[in-house]
Amino acid sequence: MLERGFPEVSPHEFYRDLFPEGSLQSAEHDGKGNLIATQIRPSGKGRTKQWVVDDSLNMLDKVIGDEFGLIPPITFYGKTHTKQNAHELYAVAIDIDYVGKQQLKNLLKQFGNGVQLRPTYLVSSGKGVHAYYFLKEPVQLYHNLEDTLAELKEAFIRRLWNDTSSIRPDSPDITGIYQGFRCVGSQSKLGADFPVKAYKMSDNRYTLEDIKDSIPNCKVDLSVLTEKPKKEKSKLSLGEAKKLYPEWYQERVVEGRPKKKGTWVCNEALYEWWKNKIFTEVKVGGRYFSIMALCAYGLKCGISERRIRQDAYSFLEHLESLTDDEDNHFTREDVKDALKALKADNKLLSTMASREWIEKQTKVVIPPNKRNGRKQEQHLQLARGIRALKEQMGENVVGGGRPDKAKIVEEWRTAHPEGTPKDCIADTGISKNTVYKWWSVGEAL
Incomplete structure (x- = not known):
């Protein structure tokens, strides 16, 4: 890199250029965010730590020289690296990743001739490189932008990671927008003798539109960037809401829990x-997320945390056997x-982890449920119509949703006249809301 005229910069110079003076918090409650630097520690070698780096950048020294230090190009409120x-x-x-000497030459040539968008910095990471495209203006990370930013980043990754830039072009690592990267000045994957170094490629700063324009046939709709998430104002005062909805007030206002999303038990x-998919189809590059998916499916299916943990560790030997590096x-x-x-997000993972x-x-590969092109509500409406027709024709129909739940609750109450809704929930596995709904119906009967 030095031979090509790209100067190496120090860790403090790199992060000062990325986060200009005054962009981070310099005094408490000044409304600005901070960097979060993370020290990752393998099992048995200490505790993983996170450090708050303010505008002085003094705390960078906690991860410079560290064996595994991560910093994302993002500012945060609070003391932890979470998307919230x-x-x-x-x-x-x-x-x-998997960038050899020839692949690096190819990249530099493409950056020079305009085939690829020239980054602001190129950072060595051991067996690969990190291309940093500094933004002209920081982008506010509103929740309604997450999918669009992730879609744009994936398209950009697939554009840059190809058969000329990587020895393994078919295995791009699709990372999210909140991803942390090895800190400049920390150790690379190759160890202490090969620190992570930053080389300045240009003074360019970009907009997200510039990045999109560099990707041929990119269909990502960036119009959402000009929209702020809509918030509907309640007609109730906070005091009135506290009286009318004490449980909601306790959870959302006092305890600060996030809004719950509807879900069901599969x-x-x-x-x-x-x-079975973990044993038969998961490969290197998907091992970590296969365990996260196990958590998601377990929560969707009402599996106990203890069992999910036991099952997760049971896959360790198999997933390690797939290692090829x-x-x-x-x-x-x-x-x-x-x-x-x-434990994250009060178990909202079960609703956030979509099939896609x-x-x-x-x-x-997870094929979608076949509904012959119908929306879910249309599909259910058709199913109910077929059920009703079968009943009219005198056919025996098994199942049918809510009435079955009502019958289960009614039969349980008959068998346990002194039982409580809590006991019913524990014995039947039916959700709390469903039990309470049909419990009152049972009393009316």
């Missing part, structure tokens, strides 16, 4: 199906880290 705390995006960083066969082992610490999904998300992250 994410504030502003300052750069789009692309990880290209058949346990779904969970067992995914366990001595610097990319799958360890007990990886399983432990993936299992944090059980799991398929993308684990690289396991």
Whole structure:
């Protein structure tokens, strides 16, 4: 890189250029975010730590020289690297792995002749490079932008990671917008003798539109960037809401829990199906997320946390046996880290982990349920119509949704006249809301 005229810059120079003076918090409650630097520690070698780096950049020294230090190009509110705390995006960083000497030459040539968009910095990561595209203005990380930013980043990764830039062009690592990258000045995958170095490629700063324009036939709709998430104002005062909805007030206002999303309990066969997928289809690049998906399916199916954890660790030996790179082992610490999904977001993972998300992250093909092109509501309406027709024709119909739940609750109450709704929930596995709904109907009867 030096021979090509690209100067190496120090860690402090790199992060000062990425986060100009005054862009981070310099005094408490000044409304600005901070960097979150993370020290990753493998199992048995200490505790993983996160450090808040303010505008002085003094705390960078906690991860410079560290064996595994990560910093995302994002500012955060709070003290932890979570997407809920994410504030502003300052750069789009692309990880290209398995870059040999010829692949690096190819990249530099393409950056020079305009085939690929020239990054602001190119950072060596050991066996690959990180291309940093600094933004002209930081992008506010509103929740309604997450899918669009992830879609744009995936398209950009696939554009840069190809058969000329990587020895393994068919295995691009599709990372999310909140991804952390090895800190400049920390150790690379190759160890202490090969630190992560940053080389300045240009003074260019870009907009997201510039990045989109560099990707041929990119269909990502960036119009959402000009829209702020809509919030409907309640007609009730907070005091009135506290009186009318004490449980909601306690959870949302006092305890600060996020809004709950609706979900339902799926058949346990779904969970067992995914366990089989882990054994038969998960490959390197999808191992970590396959355990996160196990958590998601377990929560969807009402599986106990204890069982999910036991099952997750049972896959450790198999997933480690897939290792094809001595610097990319799958360890007990990886399983432990993936299992944090059980505690994150008050278990909202079960509703956030869609089929598309799991398929993308684990690289396991998951065909959608076949409804012959119908929307779910249309499909259910048709199913109910067929059921009603069968009943009119005198055919015996099994199943049918809510009435069956009502019957189960009624029969349980008959068998347990002194029982409580809590006991019924524990014995039948029916959700709390469903039991309470049909409990009152049973009293009326």
